[in-house]
Amino acid sequence: MQIIEVTGYSVRSAVITMRRTGAPLEFVIFPMLHVASPTFYSQVRLRLRECDLIVLEGIRGKSAGVSALTLAYRFAPRRRRNGLQEQRDELLLPKDVPVINPDVTAAEAIEDLKTLPRWMYLLLMVAAPVMGLVFALRGPSVFFDEDLAVEDLPSTLRAEMMADNPVEEAMTGRRDQRLLDALGEIHAERGHEAIRVAVVYGAGHVPAIVSGLWDRYGYRTREAEWLTVLIQA
Template sequence: MQIIEVTGYAVRSAVITMRRTQTPLEFVIFPMLHVASPTFYSQVRLRLRDCDLIVVEGIRGRSAGVSALTLAYRFAPRRRRNGLQEQSDGLVLPEGVPVVNPDVTAGEAVADLKTLPRWMYVLLMLAAPVMGLVFAVRGPRAFLDEDQVVEDLPSTYRAEMMADNPVEHAMSDRRDQRLLDALGEIYTERGAEPIRVAVVYGAGHVPAIVSGLWNRYGYRPREAEWLTVLVPE
């Protein structure tokens, strides 16, 4: 099952509802792109109003290393003709719905990145602003690349190779573990309640979320709704 669909016409994200037999609590996963059309964020916000709890991504605190990495998607919205916006809590999170943020601190994120070989860490810091400039110049077309496709249960050789990518591990492993631990606590404490728990995380984290809920607690994807992330002009 695809999470992000990229075609020559648009980028779409699949909102996935996961359920477990005889357990009323549902998890609704929103795969996010950190730069998208305003319409995408408004559609996500509208659906989050129907949820009882929101588990949201967001590295807590600040550091120069994290700021350098986020340049990759902070440049694109600055060109108004691109018609894109950077994701923010104000655009996505509705008022009145409780929010939980189990993400790592900026210090923890940088510490994980510094476990990489030094040359790789330096290259990563240098590449982020360059990629940001590419996105800003090319606009939405920069996202219409088949390499952006994300699957929840990767089976292709390319996906298997990416799973062994040390950069991916450094950027995601601790964060995915922290998230799954938080979802486990919610399941243990509130599994008997008929509530909808939204998980609003970057699309790259979603394969770990799906497989974690499946393997740990027996949750299965039962529904999917496609939302259009962006359409190029």
């Protein structure tokens, strides 16, 4: 199943609803891009108002290393002609819907990255600001291409890909496990309630979320709705 679709015309994100037979609770997964058009974030916000609980991505605390990595998408919106906006909680979250954040701390995120070979870790720290500057100067087409597309890969294939990509494992492995554990607690405690639980995480986490909810708890994809992230110039 396509999660992020990239064409010569647009980038789209599939909002995925997952349900379990015999259980009224449903998980609504919002695959996010941390830089997008303002319209995308307003459309997500409208749909979050219909939810009863929001599970939100967000590394807690601060560190110089995490700040360096996020420069890649914090630079881009500063050039107005790009027509892009950085994802921010105040633009996205309705005031009356409770939010939980099961993500890692900044110290834990850097601890995971430091399991990489030292040269690879240093390269990440240097490359992120450079990528952000290129993004800001040349516009979204530099990075919003077919390589950005995300699919819900079978779990065995995804495990093989993760094994070959230590950077992805270091950046998402512990975070995905924390998230799935939190969703499992919601399922155990509130699975009998007719509520909508929004999962607002970066698109790169979504394959693990979809497969984890199915493998661990028996939730299957029942609906999908496309939202336009941006129109390619």
